[in-house]
Amino acid sequence: MHPARINTPKPGKSFQSKPCIFFVGKEREQFYAHETMLGASSVVFRALLDGPMKESRDGIVYLPEVEPEDFDQLLKFFYRDGYDEAEREVILAEPPHQSAPVLVIDLTRIEDDDYVPETPIEPPCPHVIPARLPYSVSEVSKQWEKWKPDHVDLEQYGSRPPPSPQYTRCQYSCSRSILGCEHKNQYLRMLPFLSLATDLDKCSDKHWKPQKNRHPYESFRPVFFRHARLYILADMYDVQELRELAQYRLYHTLAEYSMYIERISDLLALSHELYANTAMGDPIRRMIVYYFLCFSHCPDLRDCAEYVEALRSNNDFAADLVIAMMMF
Known part of the structure; x- marks a missing residue:
């Protein structure tokens, strides 16, 4: 016990x-x-x-x-001293989509020493926060921590990459663009949500792992609501241990969740459920606000009519999100 x-x-x-x-x-x-x-x-x-x-x-x-x-x-x-995970729901079959263009290489010429591809492929910048959904907070934060430019001296190297065989041109170009700050500002807006883990991880639930989604037709609404409603019940009946456990599990589920614009309704329903059943200043409200703050730069979210309508109908949530955006 x-x-x-x-x-x-x-x-x-x-x-x-x-x-x-x-x-x-x-x-x-x-x-x-x-x-x-x-x-x-x-x-x-x-x-x-x-x-x-x-x-x-x-x-x-x-x-x-x-x-x-x-x-x-x-x-x-x-x-x-525990509770069962809810199962995700499959809403619809995977929609048909056109496959991406495939690079075709003439294998009859590949052995020629003088062969040069007609369209060179630039290596992707591995740290860059995606401009479009889907992606998860956990995925992006790990990429950023791995590639953030904590040792680049622009005044010393100017517009040329450092003379180091271990520091590729791609990495240097990425670093210069980050220091320019659009991506840095995007990452900084993730820090309030990421910082919540410090206190939440004191909860001892070592054998539990959050579920992860991989497709836009997977609805995580039952998963989110299981944690949220048990948090609400724990608050209602003053069960502190369950309150901490449900908050811990919801946080890590959100951190690993890849946001698809097709499934934004699940997250908006979660925010409504939490705001409708908790008091002003409740830490679970701060969690969901900080989560949406992580994606506030994303045009997919800004241009989503369902998201805009939810902000208009949930005034407390909208106000808290605006305040968070002004602070960070």
Whole structure:
């Protein structure tokens, strides 16, 4: 059990007590749980089930505002200190697309010593933040940290690359463009989100790995909502350990998530869910704002009518995002 439990019950005492009956959701789906297990982690449940209230006397609790699926995962946390991942959904088959032009090389001439390709291919600059979706925050931050120009002296070398065989022309050109700062500014807007990991990684969940998406027809809405709604329930019933765990998992899921403009509705629904069920100043709000800040430079997002409409309808989210953009 988690070391921070309020009053960790002994296993025998936990299961010898008579379980309470919970009627959850609009359909009143029935669940059973032991008061000692719930009260060990939640002051709210302990007051509800071990006090003068009617629920304590009758052993029956009605929770019409809670989804049964979410309550089931909440009970799993109380009994085993964890909860199950939700599965992604396949929304539609992969759309047909035209294949990219293929470079054709005349193999009959390739062995000639004097052969030169008609169209030389420039090596890609590996660190550059993509101008178009999809990409993930984690992917871009790793590229930047690997290629950032922390040892380039422009005054010394001017417009020519440093005389080092280990420093390629591509790397030097990339470095000069970064120092020019469009890409640097884009990366700096990712730092607020990346900096959140320092505190969140104190959560001990070493065996869990975030799911990753690879296609625009994969919907991660169930995955996002599982973490978000358990965070909301943990906040509602004052279950600090679950609150930390759900926030940790949502953060790392977002960090690894490749944003596709076709699936922007999933992220906008997540932001709406969090803002509709949390108070001003809640750290989970800051997390989702900083996540969108990472992509604020992206024309795909700026030109998305669904994104613009979401900003107009969710005024608190829009205001927090504007403030973040002004600060960073």
